[in-house]
Amino acid sequence: MNRRQSLRLIAGAVGAIAAGGLSRSVAFAQTAPAQPAGPFKLPPLGYAFSALEPHIDAQTMEIHHDRHHAAYVNNANQLAARWPELGKMPIEQILSDLSKVPDAIRTGVRNNVGGDWNHTFFWELMTPGGAREPSGDLKAAIDSAFGGTKEMMDKVNAAGGGRFGSGWAWLVVDKDKKLDVISTANQDTPLELGAKPVLGVDVWEHAYYLKYQNRRADYLKAWWNTVNWDKAAANYKTAKG
Template sequence: MAIELPPLPYERSALEPHISAETVDFHHGKHQRAYVDRLNELITGTPFAEMALEDIVRGAQGAMFNNAAQAWNHAFYWQCLRPAAGGGGGEPTGALAEAIDKAFGGVEALRTQFDELALRTFGSGWVWLVQRAEGGLALAATANAATPLTGSDKPLLACDVWEHAYYIDYRNARAKYLEAFWNVVNWDFAASNM
């Protein structure tokens, strides 16, 4: 069973002006595709060839893990975004908003802490809003391909802070990319993961 590159849940230009179609083309069409293609090469002829992507991530090591985790992280990331015209950005509601208030003291405090963590994350990686095993929310940063999927935290929301996620649009200005991210964040998706 080959791992497929999932289609985007919106048109490639739908995140503009916050994230350009050119960035989406490179990020989804080149970077994520490369992880999927390389993973398919690596799993051919192994017991992993019949596994679901999540199971490969949880069981693989080395290059196979890196490519599987990046394929999964990216598929998750695209779901974390929603065009501003289609309801992206704004504020969370319901149980997610209550959990954010309890854990962080409100959405603005969450955003501040999330951005600070993203700016402190050295090199390439990811910043996550996660739900801990006991139910509370927390933030986590992972380096390179690492993902909460391999631990006990349940990922709710992710922001890719590898330079390929923002360099075309914002060059090395990660802070500007984070501003853009909040304009297209998909709170409904985050809530659905609780």
């Protein structure tokens, strides 16, 4: 093999590697969620899609985060293009008083900005291998309000199981600074009710149907194994002021 042939061989190998790398990049780009232009961004999940198995399966987590949540973010950015103030105000301020949102986009903001906020809260509230129960001030408050952690869980599960159609079940600090359990429809948030959430569970079918089908009660029972009680305690501290 002469020098010219050697150079051709090397050039061909480099080209093949480059082409392979390019094709892999394109393939990844087709599956990774694109960050839309606008003030709203899809937050990273913070853990692997499979991290919450066997309680929540990887495929559900991927579809839920990369498609459903991403759709809310995309739609919120489209609304912000129509009403720029939407991207300048804190989300909590907007969702606490939707009457300030123009009539033409109010429903869209409720559904999509609410969906973005709810899901961001939801991802942060779950973690692989976390503590199995609350402690400290949150534990004391739960015991005082409900008689124990199991009783509180049962009440949240009942609220989630009893939600007709799609929505959420929440443990909140209400206007009187007391713990309560509520449920909201669709992507409504507790903020509009003057409540501050400590924890919340998504009971839309896309949150559980691949694994649990119509067995929402089984999903709710399993979900407690994923709760990040440290985050819930921080939420409680913030909610109490």
